[in-house]
Amino acid sequence: MSVFFERKKKEERRIKDRNFYKIFDQVFDRETMLTLYDLTNKGYFEYLYGVLKTGKEANIFLAEDSSGDIVVVKIYRIDTSDYTVRGMRKYIDGDPRFHRIRASRRRLIYLWVQKEYKNLELAYEAGVSCPRPITYMNNIIIMEYLGKEEYPYPMLKYYGRYMRNPRQIFERIIENVSRLYCKANLVHADLSEYNILVDEDENVYLIDFPQAVSKEHPQALEFLYRDLRNVWNFFLNYEDVRDLETIFNEVISCNKKNI
Numbered sequence: 599m600s601v602f603f604e605r606k607k608k609e610e611r612r613i614k615d616r617n618f619y620k621i622f623d624q625v626f627d628r629e630t631m632l633t634l635y636d637l638t639n640k641g642y643f644e645y646l647y648g649v650l651k652t653g654k655e656a657n658i659f660l661a662e663d664s665s666g667d668i669v670v671v672k673i674y675r676i677d678t679s680d681y682t683v684r685g686m687r688k689y690i691d692g693d694p695r696f697h698r699i700r701a702s703r704r705r706l707i708y709l710w711v712q713k714e715y716k717n718l719e720l721a722y723e724a725g726v727s728c729p730r731p732i733t734y735m736n737n738i739i740i741m742e743y744l745g746k747e748e749y750p751y752p753m754l755k756y757y758g759r760y761m762r763n764p765r766q767i768f769e770r771i772i773e774n775v776s777r778l779y780c781k782a783n784l785v786h787a788d789l790s791e792y793n794i795l796v797d798e799d800e801n802v803y804l805i806d807f808p809q810a811v812s813k814e815h816p817q818a819l820e821f822l823y824r825d826l827r828n829v830w831n832f833f834l835n836y837e838d839v840r841d842l843e844t845i846f847n848e849v850i851s852c853n854k855k856n857i
């Protein structure tokens with residue numbers, strides 16, 4: 599993997615550093631560069647490796663922290679489309695934790711990142727299997743890396759055909775969705791085979807939390823049903839899954855023992 603964000607001596611790290619600008623000007627906007635710079639100065643990471651994935655809203659980078667561990671740096675694009683911005687509002691308005699805002703695009707994205715971080719924090723504290731949140735600043739969030747050495751755990755989407763015990767994987771997902779709902783009071787709202795990673799022991803991890811809403815959001819149950827249906831639909835290809843209504847009722851009743 600190519601290292602393109604090299605550790606610099608303190609005096610070399612000054613923001614006026616011409617080389618620093620030369621490399622990053624073309625990749626990041628100025629604010630993003632300043633934020634990255636701030637985060638390295640605060641010691642959250644030292645080297646930024648290449649991009650792991652470019653998404654619609656964000657790019658995911660791997661980075662190395664001062665103890666040599668890999669962390670994930672998710673950088674939201676400020677120049678994201680109007681369509682995406684409208685989509686974001688749907689998951690912010692209606693959540694009692696956030697006031698309805700008439701924010702600029704930049705502020706809305708900062709709020710989106712803050713929301714992703716807070717959601718991850720609530721989920722992680724409730725014992726949901728998800729990346730441990732490390733910090734956030736402006737349009738950047740840093741979290742635990744889920745993978746073995748330089749190989750990130752695969753998405754359920756691609757792991758599907760290799761599953762040894764699909765039923766167990768399915769139940770583990772439902773267990774985590776229940777924990778998220780009953781203990782963290784959250785609904786993921788974008789759950790599918792693309793936002794679930796699976797490790798070599800077939801443990802599952804829920805990822806990508808910005809759109810998660812509080813239970814009190816007027817559409818929370820609708821989102822929960824959609825999440826369960828997405829997962830259920832995926833497993834239909836692999837096994838005889840239980841009835842969707844039963845699973846939904848089981849989750850919202852919150853009386854399962856192992857959550």
Ligand SMILES: Nc1ncnc2c1ncn2[C@@H]1O[C@H](COP(=O)(O)OP(=O)(O)OP(=O)(O)O)[C@@H](O)[C@H]1O
Binds near residue numbers: 657729744750751
């Ligand atoms: N903590 C993590 N550890 C390992 N891999 C990760 C982690 N977070 C994200 N990834 C990888 O990066 C991909 C994109 O991450 P994520 O879903 O959070 O971003 P996104 O911008 O919302 O992407 P998309 O628009 O495709 O949903 C994931 O599918 C996963 O493969």
Ligand SMILES: [Mg+2]
Binds near residue numbers: 792793806
């Ligand atoms: Mg995603």
